[in-house]
Amino acid sequence: MSTRRQFLKTLPIAVATSLAAVAAPSGAGAATLDEKDPQAVKLDYKADTRKVDQAKFPRHAASQTCANCQLFQEGASPSTGSCVLFGDKQVAAAGWCSAWEQG
Template identity: 50%
Template sequence: MTQRREFIVQVALGSTALLASQVQAAGPMLAETDAQAGALGYKADATKVDKAKFPKYAAGQLCNNCALYQGKASDAAGGCPLFAGKQVAGKGWCSAWAKKA
């Protein structure tokens, strides 16, 4: 009987964690006018990055190929730990971009 209770508790906790991660991942889109976004030079369209202001930017650097991006590479948007609770555009960019391993 104890194993059954433990199993039910584990399933309930796992389901709650899964639901919470799905709700967080489906947050609102990050606005370029957001203070954190502005500080990191976030652009929803990487082709519009100010290359004079952000010389580190190189063509091909996109949120969807950044190590911080929490979506699939094919997703139009996904989460980023730098912008908690908000989604970034897959084709976007910010100065924290780091090559995915």
Template identity: 50%
Template sequence: MTMQRRVFLMTLAASGAVIGTAAQAQAMVDEKDPAAAGLGYVADAKKADAKKFPKYAAGQNCANCALYQGKAGDKAGGCPLFAGKQVAGAGWCSAWAKKA
């Protein structure tokens, strides 16, 4: 293997690692985002509007929702309702469904 080819392959591998890391660092959902606001999303479930969303019950949060894609203990994770963005594990929205 020539030196140029070796350097090229190492550069390519390093670039892939950087791109992979950037893809994992997704933005958080903004509570003011139209989709989030429509679902009553809040980053802190304790601030959910129980009058506007009577389905809300204490103890519900994104981390224990069937839609949450984060791992147990993660502070944030993906949600299919907000493609490409993360929700707070402590958050809540009106689409909350009990995890099986």
């Protein structure tokens, strides 16, 4: 009887854990952000920080990249990650946008 009770107590935890694992988004299947995406255009996103227009953004420094921004979250690959500003799309770690904040 004790074994059945233990099983019934752990069943909800096992089901919840299984559902969470299935529902959790994985960075591997996420699309990469295109510089022509409307949100990317709005924030002047560039996949390569070296291609930022210095005349338009005089405070931009080449050392500023998505990888060292507060809004960047590392992904499965060291070259990409996610950004809270771009939803489920992956941004380049070497990229930059006008919302860059020291991380």
